Amino acid sequence: MNYKGYLIDLDGTLYNGTELIETAKDFVAKLTEKNIPYVFLTNNATKSQEEAVQKVLDMGVETTPENMYTSSMATAAYIKQHHRGSTAYVIGTPSLKEILQDSGIILTEEDADLVIMGLDLEVDYDKLSRAALLIAGGATFIATNPDKRFPTEDGIVPGNGAIQQVLIETTGIQPVTIGKPSGFILDGALKQLGLGKDEVALIGDNYDTDILTGINAGVDTIHVDTGVSRTEDVLKKDITPTHTINNLSEWSI
Known part of the structure; x- marks a missing residue:
């Protein structure tokens, strides 16, 4: 066809x-x-x-x-449409943070309106704990993508969706998924x-x-x-x- x-x-x-x-x-x-x-x-x-x-x-x-x-482009478009001017705690790479800042959010680690999560190869317990507390406190949970598995030249490794499960299990809240x-x-x-x-x-x-x-x-x-x-x-x-x-x-x- x-x-x-x-x-x-x-x-x-x-x-x-x-x-x-x-x-x-x-x-x-x-x-x-x-x-x-x-x-x-x-x-x-x-x-x-x-x-x-x-x-x-x-x-x-x-x-x-x-x-x-x-x-990340789709998430930026979503932010421009729905959350321009909001504050956000972002778990992700510097590139993701930059594109989201350009879309109109203000990065913060305290009292965030949003928690936005992308794949972060340096994610740790402190980042996940901060995100969980913010979500439990009312911040909107947004995920760039739900991929649980990520293919590499060495085989399958954990993706963003797998790590998101920590926040989902902790807060009981499902994210708004963009990807x-x-x-x-x-x-x-x-x-x-x-x-x-x-x-x-x-x-x-x-x-x-x-x-x-x-x-x-x-x-x-x-x-x-x-x-x-x-x-x-x-x-x-x-x-x-x-x-x-x-x-x-x-x-x-």
Whole structure:
């Protein structure tokens, strides 16, 4: 089936950690050659748009910032729309904090209106305790993404969603989730792509984020068996992807 454009996941689909998936690189090159628009749609909130693009470029994949939409960008858009001017305690990388500041929040560690959580490789007990106390005190809990597992070149490691469980179990409060499978990040990516839901396919490896995004929104999905969710497990789900392939060399455009 021919689509006018594609939404393509990064971690587990284009690469695993620092290891490029060559079949995905070739697929992106064909899209460029045939002038088929695409947007990399990633739940990774550790990098800015520019940093995420640079990682792809450093791996030898030609792309531009216009082809990148991250959960940190989606979270910033959500803040601009709903919480501009609020104070926030942010767990995450310096890049995430900077993009959120630019969206109109004021960073604080005391009496925050919001607690915003992204993947923080330096997260510790003190950060989690502070966040839990703020949420229990009435701060709105926002998560950039719910990924419990994160694919690297060495294997699967804990993702932001796994660490969020500490706060969920402690406070009993579920976060407002911005990244996949939320429709908020999908709407932003489609706007950037300039196409409608019925014109695109969403490509990804993770059933619980990538594939459910499409299923929830009525967007066709293509599952690739190169990352988190194995095909044998995906095919046991009550609702399966529109298409299931081993890797992107099997997809014709």
